[in-house]
């Protein structure tokens with residue numbers, strides 16, 4: 001397994017991380033036994049970074065990871081680094097009611113997460129979205145107190161813009177910013193990525209397959225169940241979907257030329273954007289995980305990168321990456 005370090009102060013982790021969200025929520029039905037087998041297979045393959053959120057299935061995802069860790073081999077368990085997002089306020093019908101980054105809330109969220117995960121510490125802890133009602137210094141300051149007390153190892157951030165990164169990094173060492181970054185979501189390149197680099201903050205990139213859209217496995221006629229995020233995502237609707245899948249067809253030609261799959265090419269492209277970037281892949285099954293790990297063996301040279309850029313130019317995606325109601329929560333889009 002290749003490794004990368006998250007920023008100048010963060011942990012050294014596998015060059016690919018496993019995002020467990022889809023094992024509990026947002027992408028339709030998931031198979032529990034297969035989910036746990038996938039986490040075990042990832043650990044066995046040397047993946048050491050596992051990402052979750054306490055609101056993924058309202059605790060379900062953390063309990064699942066806790067079970068997978070308990071039943072994994074001791075060596076693998078010892079190497080696992082768990083990244084947890086908190087702060088999202090949910091309701092019993094699955095609705096979203098905002099974010100809570102008040103210091104007392106941060107500590108309350110952490111207490112529950114530690115219990116569900118069955119661990120004595122969280123490796124990287126971050127609020128999922130900036131709480132506009134609480135200065136970021138207070139939120140990251142509360143996490144720093146958890147670091148001081150030994151409950152958390154590193155402070156991260158998620159989907160914040162350059163100004164917020166600067167403010168937070170001025171008061172606390174920040175290991176990494178978790179943010180969407182893929183061939184079709186390149187918004188961070190202009191300001192956020194250079195700022196993170198200047199501050200020594202790593203990137204954990206999510207949505208590298210744009211939630212399956214650019215994985216090469218997404219079928220135009222796929223029926224999405226109730227509660228599947230993709231049913232509400234602008235990129236998966238009507239003409240947008242058609243245009244985006246046309247980009248995937250162009251990418252497939254480049255991938256075939258390299259004897260790789262579309263998903264591997266999309267992941268390898270993110271890996272090639274810098275040693276400070278660790279892609280999180282949302283594999284929910286062992287076969288998908290195996291495919292994703294194959295990206296680590298695909299080295300893209302300048303000609304490959306140029307061919308990919310031609311197939312999927314920056315800004316080519318049709319549709320915003322979130323529905324309007326969720327775009328408003330993204331400090332990174334201001």
Ligand SMILES: NC(=O)c1ccc[n+]([C@@H]2O[C@H](COP(=O)([O-])OP(=O)(O)OC[C@H]3O[C@@H](n4cnc5c(N)ncnc54)[C@H](OP(=O)(O)O)[C@@H]3O)[C@@H](O)[C@H]2O)c1
Pocket residue numbers: 018019020021022027051052053085128158159178179205206207208209210211212213215217263280281282283284285287288289291292
């Ligand atoms: N900070 C944030 O705001 C934020 C937001 C979203 C996600 N995340 C984190 O990032 C992780 C990854 O995000 P994501 O799940 O949206 O990313 P993704 O990797 O872009 O998409 C995952 C989906 O792609 C499909 N897929 C097809 N081939 C695949 C392959 N070879 N490997 C993996 N997936 C393949 C799967 O769908 P099927 O199983 O349906 O085929 C899977 O559900 C999440 O699990 C979560 O931990 C963070």
